[in-house]
Amino acid sequence: MKNPSQWCAFLLPCILVNAGCGGDDTSTTTPDSGVRDGQSEAEAGVTSPQRVLVTMNPMTGSTSELVAVNVETKKVDGTLKFPGFIGQTDAHSTLFPFLLEQSNDLVAQLDAVRPWVIDSSWNVALKDTQKGSASYTDPAAAIVGADKKAYVLRYTRNEIAVIDMTKDVDAGAPASEIDLSSLLQKNDTDGTVEMTAGVYVAAKSRLYVVLANIDKNLITDNDTLCTPTVSTIVGIDTTTDTIVSLVSGADSGPKGSIALTGFDPVFGGLVYDTLNDRLLVLEAGCNAPPLADGGADAGPGAVSKRGVEEVNLADGSTKVLLDASQHGFPSGIVYIDKTHAVLGFDFVGSEVYQWDPTQSALGALVKNAPDVFTYDGVANLLGTVTKYPAVGAPTTSVVSTDYKTGKSTTLSTDVPPGYVGGVDVWPHP
Numbered sequence: 407m408k409n410p411s412q413w414c415a416f417l418l419p420c421i422l423v424n425a426g427c428g429g430d431d432t433s434t435t436t437p438d439s440g441v442r443d444g445q446s447e448a449e450a451g452v453t454s455p456q457r458v459l460v461t462m463n464p465m466t467g468s469t470s471e472l473v474a475v476n477v478e479t480k481k482v483d484g485t486l487k488f489p490g491f492i493g494q495t496d497a498h499s500t501l502f503p504f505l506l507e508q509s510n511d512l513v514a515q516l517d518a519v520r521p522w523v524i525d526s527s528w529n530v531a532l533k534d535t536q537k538g539s540a541s542y543t544d545p546a547a548a549i550v551g552a553d554k555k556a557y558v559l560r561y562t563r564n565e566i567a568v569i570d571m572t573k574d575v576d577a578g579a580p581a582s583e584i585d586l587s588s589l590l591q592k593n594d595t596d597g598t599v600e601m602t603a604g605v606y607v608a609a610k611s612r613l614y615v616v617l618a619n620i621d622k623n624l625i626t627d628n629d630t631l632c633t634p635t636v637s638t639i640v641g642i643d644t645t646t647d648t649i650v651s652l653v654s655g656a657d658s659g660p661k662g663s664i665a666l667t668g669f670d671p672v673f674g675g676l677v678y679d680t681l682n683d684r685l686l687v688l689e690a691g692c693n694a695p696p697l698a699d700g701g702a703d704a705g706p707g708a709v710s711k712r713g714v715e716e717v718n719l720a721d722g723s724t725k726v727l728l729d730a731s732q733h734g735f736p737s738g739i740v741y742i743d744k745t746h747a748v749l750g751f752d753f754v755g756s757e758v759y760q761w762d763p764t765q766s767a768l769g770a771l772v773k774n775a776p777d778v779f780t781y782d783g784v785a786n787l788l789g790t791v792t793k794y795p796a797v798g799a800p801t802t803s804v805v806s807t808d809y810k811t812g813k814s815t816t817l818s819t820d821v822p823p824g825y826v827g828g829v830d831v832w833p834h835p
Contacts (some may be wrong), residue, residue: 431514433486433522454519454833457483458780458788458804458817459495459503461827465799467491470827472505474522475804475818477788477831482820484522488514492544494828497521499550501571503832506545513548513558515571521832529577530558530567546673549613551606551644557584557613559601561673564590566601566615568647584647586640589617589660593634596622603676605685606644607719613642614678614719616671616687617663624695629706630670632692637671638663639685639717653722664722669711674828677741685717686763688739688749691731712736714749714763727763740781740809748772748787748809750779758787760809773812776805778826783835785809788817790826799823 458475470493472486490510497503502518502525514527530545540562547559550571558567558580564587567580589599600618607614617638624631638659641652651662659665668689675688691712696705713730717723730736730749734757737750741763749768750758758775759768776789787809792802802821807814 431486431488431524433524434484454521455479455483456782457521457832459497459521459830459832460790460802460804460821461494461505461829462802462822462824463492463827464824468509470507471822471824472522473804473818473821474832477782477806477817480815480817482818484520485822486522486524488512492827495521495830495832496548497830497832497834499548499556500834501550501554503830503834504548504556506548508544508546509542511543511545512577513545513556513567513569516832518833526571526574527577528558528567528569528575528580530560530569530580532563532565532567532580532583546602547604549604549606551613552608552611555581555644557604557606557642557644559604559615561600561602562598564597564599566642582647584642584649586615586617586649588649589638589640589663591619591635591660594619594621595624596620598622602671602673603687605676605678607678610719611644612650613644614676614685615640615642616676618670620670620692626696626706629693630690631695631706632669632710637666637669637689639666639687640664652719658722664717664724666715666717667711667724667726668713668715672736675736675739677739679741679744682744683719685719686727686739686741687715687717688736689713689715690736714739728761728766728768730768733757733768737777738779740779740787742781748775748779748781750775750777758809772807772809774805774807774814775809775812776807776829778829779807780829780831781835782806782831788831789829790821792826802826 456477460473463470474484476483490507492508503516505514511531514524517523543563544561546561549557554571556569566584568582570581604615619635621633640663641650643650669692670690677686694707709731714728716725734751740748745762747761756777758772779787779789786806794800803819804817
């Protein structure tokens with residue numbers, strides 16, 4: 407099954423809700439820490455324990471909820487209700503986590519110590535016109551660069567919203583934008599480049615952004631059809647916020663972007679390997695179009711271009727490390743070191759595998775693995791397990807599982823009903 411947020415961007419109806427970090431956002435917390443007025447807990451030297459941040463999107467209605475589960479105490483430390491039927495967190499910054507109210511065009515900076523409390527927020531709708539069927543911009547990631555400047559990737563639009571985090575604002579306007587419409591490929595009829603992930607590399611003053619470049623007009627029965635377009639990696643010089651060429655030659659993408667062999671990179675499916683100066687890109691692939699003479703019931707053909715691809719940032723070369731076309735839709739990637747990683751797939755239930763990135767085949771199944779997961783930086787996958795009874799509503803638990811031994815510990819069952827919008831860990835290892 408495709409990433410729900412990725413599909414919601416163009417398949418589900420939505421009414422745009424205009425709300426800041428007051429009114430409609432309601433948080434509940436543990437007792438106050440005693441920090442004096444006007445001083446944040448982080449400024450006072452209060453440290454944050456590791457917590458699993460789980461966002462639950464509603465089965466009905468239009469209110470989502472963030473739940474922060476303390477890994478050590480196995481208790482819910484705080485919750486935050488927010489408007490919108492899709493949303494998730496982005497906790498990859500070392501400064502603080504973000505809440506992405508995806509159907510609400512809002513990006514909120516969460517408190518570094520109490521990550522269920524909103525400190526500032528920005529409305530990232532900008533002034534661009536609606537493209538395609540989505541009335542909302544679906545922010546997919548918020549990437550912090552230098553000088554507390556963050557880049558918000560908007561999946562259903564072609565402009566990156568740049569926000570200034572030195573100012574405390576409530577639904578404030580972005581400071582500027584970076585237009586990627588010049589990267590739209592001529593055979594892409596939906597009008598958008600589909601930003602899915604990004605990473606900031608400080609040593610290069612570069613922001614690397616993944617563009618899926620799928621054609622949403624060629625979606626059939628929830629399958630993305632292969633098109634003449636190619637997925638790409640684009641480089642942005644963060645000192646000038648301008649697009650820069652990463653490679654040259656006939657095989658490069660528009661504006662010197664790096665053309666990928668795989669297709670349709672998934673939300674958040676990007677890892678930067680600092681030691682080897684490379685990107686690892688998790689790709690969903692695509693289905694061959696139905697045969698012209700296949701009859702009225704003929705469906706899409708076989709999946710191809712699904713797996714993990716390496717992008718060498720030194721020379722722009724790419725290499726497919728793993729072909730996963732025989733597996734389900736990719737649900738997650740954790741890169742631990744050069745010989746250890748974890749990959750998840752949705753295929754009649756969740757399948758999570760150990761993987762040695764130097765090998766072209768998957769390793770052993772991870773026993774008792776979460777359906778949706780992140781990594782604690784030590785040995786455990788943190789995430790959610792959802793059970794679907796024959797009668798009644800599904801229930802979701804938060805668990806910690808050793809990815810090697812399969813030993814699993816339940817951290818909390820105090821999770822509201824709904825669909826899992828995303829799983830993160832804060833502080834991020």
